[in-house]
Amino acid sequence: MERKQIRALGRRVKKIFIEHDEVKRIWSRFDGMRTYIKLDQFEDEDEEENDDDDKRNLFLTGLSGVGKSQIGKRYAKSVPRYTEIIDDEEIDIIPVIYVELPYPFTQAEFYKEILKALGTENFKKEPTVNELRNRVFHLLTKQRVEMIIFDEMNFIMRTKNFDNQSAMEMLKKLSNQLQLCIVCMGTPQIEKLHTMEDEYVRRFGRDRIERFEKCDEKFCELLERIEKAIESPNPIGLHDQSTGLPQLLHYYCQGRIGYLHLILKESFRLLNVYEENVQVEYSEIRLTVDIIKQAKFNLFRKNDHLITPDNVDKKEYMV
Template sequence: MSREEVKGFARRIRKLFIEHREVERIWKRLDSMRVYIEDDEIDDEDDDKDPRHLFLTGLSGVGKSQIGKRYKKRNPGYTAVFDDEEIDIMPVIYVKLPYPFTQHAFYRKILKALGTDNLRNDARINMVKDRVLFLLKKQKTKMIIFDEMNFILRTKNFDNQTAMEMLKDLTNEHQASIVCMGTPQIEVLHTMEDEYIRRFGRDHIKKFETCDKEFCDLLKDIEDTIKPPSYIGLHEIYSELLHEYSQGRIGYLHLIIKEAYNILGVFDENCTDLSQANITAAVLKQAKYNVFRVDDHLIKPTN
């Protein structure tokens, strides 16, 4: 086997992502939110738009971030020419919120997602905000996905209500849909005011509760996607073991599989032979321990 073939196999493992039923369901909901404004030009004088917004929660490891990042990727930007000026159109942007959360860092993160952050570090907050609003309109952004909303709660010296008012202000100033992603703990932000409840819908990304046909189909899709050199039988031999180890959370499942192949040396720079890179129950057990130790991923947060 050539080094290029090994590298290709390692790349498929690293980039592993399966569009399973729950991913498709969430993506369809995001698509439906954009229908309200997708065909319109964003215009200051247009007061008829009523963009929909969403609080999207899920336990750690269910794949929230990947769902957001991949949705942005499947709705790519493009270059358009208006009045002889080339403009990078960004219909969807993905923004990982800063920690600690501050107004300045919040707007700078949006600028970076739009492909620019060339303002001076000492620029006044109003100047940074105005630049954000200008570029969101110019680049015709229809949806902003904010990930890691928990960072707002974790920033002790920043008021939660102020953060939510910043989001509300953004929706008032720029007619686009906003998606707020985080663990179920962020629900306290959603329920702070009746107005937030009215503005933002709710949805929850589910884990695979049982080792059922859907979970086994997921394992089969994973094996078909990574194309191992020899048959593993993830869905036939290791389904119950992997469900127990991953707790039905696809992010944990990916980590275990990647670590298993790391143990087998697939990611070694000098690896040119995959004949011994065989997944076994012992390898999966060691991979699970390496990633989570005994039960780190089973510990529930205290608040």
């Protein structure tokens, strides 16, 4: 029984995801983009498309560790999938898919990743790029995909032997021909892809996922919700500023959820939550400042693991 409790605790720590205000804001924007696509169905086919008012596509950027990938993955999972019988064939309807771009970026691997997200990845023989492209376009239409969330857009720029503009044209073609939404996610460096042509600026909106800039009430509220989600056998006081924990954690993660999650997972690993062969008393599991400091050191050693953002005074968050 005790081992089961410890395993359950470990799973809760691994799966931490809090729908804070920034997550809800981005998800609301995704919903709006999909609604815009559905409104197109009511337009006259002969009516000229107003590209200047195109709200279908988005460049979504944010610093490393702010939670972009989790926001994209969990949104895709949150939209219900279902099956329909069409002409005696059972079709999996997938309104939103999440695709992590390949590295190095190539046309073939790009289309293969889309097919994988659609549940098709086994091929009897190695298909040509044209065959892959045709299969992708066919299935995206057949399975009624409304939105594709492309993560790791930085991989396009890092692939030296693939032209950035060719990649952008591939994305534009998907959106134009299939009337679906495209979300491009990456760090702020991918803005270069967005601004390389006026046409891309017009067709793709821009948004940014912000970090928690200060160790303030919102950050402490996040920590309180995290502690409730963890359900540790002993109170931690993550949100209690009198313990020094919020200030310490904010300084270590600089308000970036991904790094905060890493530190918490490593902290509970140090408490032997994930060790099957180590005898642990569930009631004795207790997260302390010393454990958190050791976890940060294990992950990033003595060096600063992040570039200090602008307008941040390190002394303000030192404990």
